[in-house]
Amino acid sequence: MTAISSLAASNATAPRTSPMTRILLYAVIIALGIFFLAPLAIMIITSLRSTEDFRGGSIIAWPGSFSGYAWLKAWTTACIGTQCIGLKGYYLNSFLIVVPSAAISTALGAINGFALSKLKLPGGEFLLILIVFGVFIPYQAILIPAAQLLGKLGLLNTIWGLILVQSVYGIPICTLFFRNYYSSIPDELVRAATIDGAGFWSMFFYIILPLSPPIIAVTLIWQFTAIWNDFLFGVTFSSGSTQPVIVALNNLVNTTFGVKEYNVDMAGTIIAALPTLVIYVVAGKYFVRGLVVGSVKG
Amino acid sequence: MSARSQVTRWYQSIPAFIAVSPSLIAVGIFVYAFIIWTILISFSASKMVPDFTWVGFLNYWKLWQFGPWRLAVGNFVIFSVLYVGIGLALGLFLAILIDQRIRVESLFRTIFLYPIALSFVVTGVVWRWIMNPTIGFEKFVRDLGFPNFEFAWISDERFVVYALVAAALWQVSGFVMVLFLSALRGVDAEIIKAASLDGARPWRIYASIVIPSIWPVFLSAGAILIGMALKTFDLVIVMTQRGPGGSSEFPATFMYDMAFRRNQLGIGSASAVMILAAALIIVLPALLIGAPNRDRNK
Numbered sequence: 385m386t387a388i389s390s391l392a393a394s395n396a397t398a399p400r401t402s403p404m405t406r407i408l409l410y411a412v413i414i415a416l417g418i419f420f421l422a423p424l425a426i427m428i429i430t431s432l433r434s435t436e437d438f439r440g441g442s443i444i445a446w447p448g449s450f451s452g453y454a455w456l457k458a459w460t461t462a463c464i465g466t467q468c469i470g471l472k473g474y475y476l477n478s479f480l481i482v483v484p485s486a487a488i489s490t491a492l493g494a495i496n497g498f499a500l501s502k503l504k505l506p507g508g509e510f511l512l513i514l515i516v517f518g519v520f521i522p523y524q525a526i527l528i529p530a531a532q533l534l535g536k537l538g539l540l541n542t543i544w545g546l547i548l549v550q551s552v553y554g555i556p557i558c559t560l561f562f563r564n565y566y567s568s569i570p571d572e573l574v575r576a577a578t579i580d581g582a583g584f585w586s587m588f589f590y591i592i593l594p595l596s597p598p599i600i601a602v603t604l605i606w607q608f609t610a611i612w613n614d615f616l617f618g619v620t621f622s623s624g625s626t627q628p629v630i631v632a633l634n635n636l637v638n639t640t641f642g643v644k645e646y647n648v649d650m651a652g653t654i655i656a657a658l659p660t661l662v663i664y665v666v667a668g669k670y671f672v673r674g675l676v677v678g679s680v681k682g
Numbered sequence: 683m684s685a686r687s688q689v690t691r692w693y694q695s696i697p698a699f700i701a702v703s704p705s706l707i708a709v710g711i712f713v714y715a716f717i718i719w720t721i722l723i724s725f726s727a728s729k730m731v732p733d734f735t736w737v738g739f740l741n742y743w744k745l746w747q748f749g750p751w752r753l754a755v756g757n758f759v760i761f762s763v764l765y766v767g768i769g770l771a772l773g774l775f776l777a778i779l780i781d782q783r784i785r786v787e788s789l790f791r792t793i794f795l796y797p798i799a800l801s802f803v804v805t806g807v808v809w810r811w812i813m814n815p816t817i818g819f820e821k822f823v824r825d826l827g828f829p830n831f832e833f834a835w836i837s838d839e840r841f842v843v844y845a846l847v848a849a850a851l852w853q854v855s856g857f858v859m860v861l862f863l864s865a866l867r868g869v870d871a872e873i874i875k876a877a878s879l880d881g882a883r884p885w886r887i888y889a890s891i892v893i894p895s896i897w898p899v900f901l902s903a904g905a906i907l908i909g910m911a912l913k914t915f916d917l918v919i920v921m922t923q924r925g926p927g928g929s930s931e932f933p934a935t936f937m938y939d940m941a942f943r944r945n946q947l948g949i950g951s952a953s954a955v956m957i958l959a960a961a962l963i964i965v966l967p968a969l970l971i972g973a974p975n976r977d978r979n980k
Contacts (some may be wrong), residue, residue: 406782413746413779417793423808423852424796430811437730443820486900492705499698503690524911524937525958526716528723528951531942532732533716552708578690584697603927613801613975615916616934620942630803637807645773647812654869657804664799668792671799672860679857679906 392546431651435643443646454647458655462648464635465624473625474632477657478612480543481628486607492551493558493603497585498592501563502574507681512563520558523616527544534621541623549621550611557610557678558603564677565599568665598670605667606674609660629656711940715813716897722953732947741952752951754931761870761932762911765854766904772851773858773903778888779858781866791847791863795856802853806920809849812837813921839929842922851916854910861903865896898971904966933957 430443434451460470499505530549531540539545569592577587589630618631633656637649662681664671724742727735745751777796780787797805812818813836823831835841835848869892875886916936922930924939931955935941941950 386952389974394831407782409779409782413790417790420793420797420852420856423805423812424703427808438817441817442819442825444819444822447870451862494809495701496705498975499702501729502700503694505690505695505802506700511706515709515713518709520909520961520969521713521717522934522954522957522961524913524934524954528718528939528941528947530712533711542825549712552712555705555709556713578694582712584694584701587694588701609799611801615801615803615919616938619919620938631799633805634803637810637920638923646817648782648809649811653804653807657800660799660801661796662698664796668795672795675798675857675860676864 402423403593409661418656424533427650427654430647431458431654435647438646446522449604451465451647454645454651455655456473457645458636458648458652461651462636463641464627465630465639467625469630469633471636471655474627475655478628478630481546481550481610482611483609484546485547485554486604488547488551489554489558489607490600490603492555493560493562494513494593494596494600495588496555496559497562498588498607500559502569502571503584504564510617512559515556516560516563519560523553527616531536531620532628541626543626545621546626546628549617553617554607554611556560558607559608561603561674561677562596562599565596565602601667602670602674605663605670606678609663612660633654645663705922710962720951720954720958726948727948728951729733730945730947737948741920742956743946745949745952745956748929748949750928751933751936753929754933754936756909757831758914758933760843761847761914762908764844765850766907767947768847768975769851769854769858769907770903772855774862774893776855776859777862777866780863791856793856793860796860797853798857800853802916803920805853806917809845809852810921813845813849826901835928836922839926842926843928846914846917846921849921850910854907858903861899861906862896865899869895888922889953901904901968905965907967908968909961911963912957933960 416680425452426444429445429447431454432450433445434449434453435449435568437448459472461468462470464471464474481539496512496515500508501516505511534540534545534549537545539548573591574587582590613630614628614632615630618628619634623630625667633652636652683794688711708757721970725736725738726739727733727740728746780791780794784790801905804874815821815832815834815837818833820831820833835845873891879893883888913934914932916940918924918932919924924931924935934957937953937957940946940953944950
């Protein structure tokens, strides 16, 4: 995990360069910066235009006048399929799904990471590999039986169904996060506690957890972002009023009654992207630490 | 000698096994049993509902005879080659740029990386409208006074895959940059200094010292990118709806369509098994070979 601390600029290994090269360097990096920011700028500016402002024009333009209309409509009255109720209800769905799933998978990941890598359990290493291997599975390979099982349990098209699925498929990656982190905790700590006669749970709560806040933050942030941004499970296991906001956004964009309102699409897009963007800006350090390990996930 | 004191006591191991059992049961069912179930279904006559009449490789034979699946595999190959090739090149380029003791480095890092925090649905919506010829970039450039300018990849069967590659690259390049940057900064600064004193040009130092020493990153980053390409689903559904005319079909969208829209569970499962096999054969080995370097600083 400390690999990321080597991102610090003081570690730059680059050879020195001439002044001309440096001017060119800044020109290129600023141009690239503009390219990366452009879609976000287009989203924001378009969302602030009024619908009349588009007539015959491009979405890449400065607003004739600013208006909060698109934001209000995307939130309260935009049509998602046949329901013209805006994104707000689906937003709540996303929170109702994401918060418990992220918490449950993180808690289980912490327990697994500790039990299977810190304690020398018979077969512990094998069980750890068994769980962590789940990280590499493309979800297409489990999608059909998952839908069948949720259907049998009566959980298809419910918030509970998505909480179950997101929690379970979060276990492998969360376990991997905690295993990696705990491998840097000295074994002596656990050994000393064992000699003192500490039980499993007292070791977990009094020794391991107090050392864990950084990795808990990394894991929670990773899970929040991944589950919030999920589309595949949302679109497969939910419909109508139980959809998470990312799925509802896609339906909003594909629903047209009358004039196509790009400003409403863009406002909806920003609204849907806001929680993960805020996390990225506020807790970028933890997000990036999760990214390097978490990116292998199915 | 320490082995004796490391033996976990019964009052620790029993609660530990109890603590990990919910995860083991959940992963056992949702990952392993489900994969076996998918494989079984792929050899069965299942259509709308599971039907365990054994049909051998019939579904696989039908799958590979089927135009849309071949198209999906072809698109995946084109997409992967470009995604990995350009993604690695761009990521390395960004990392080297950032590594040149740039002022406000963290600001540029944040700008290059933020798209990875977005859902593919968000990326898909914004790029769908930017690339739309009648309201997007083409219209914008034409309005600037170039009435013959053309940029209609997204609505052209021949180029739609490139449109998807472009949007996906925008999302992922910053992430590849992070992988390369942490590797670049792990390179021994003394060697670079020595080469610099010997009068080696900067590009020469990169080409013959730095880049050869970080080769495992190419492997692991490439594996991650191919894994992402294999699972490409959200972006296609949102940006092109698998069109125009079904021309942007991908393995994951094909699988979803067969299993959940056309009630062809047998063929859908067969395609899911192919995706799983590709992940295990292509992605996993590259990840494992590339991994030691990424873990080096842990």
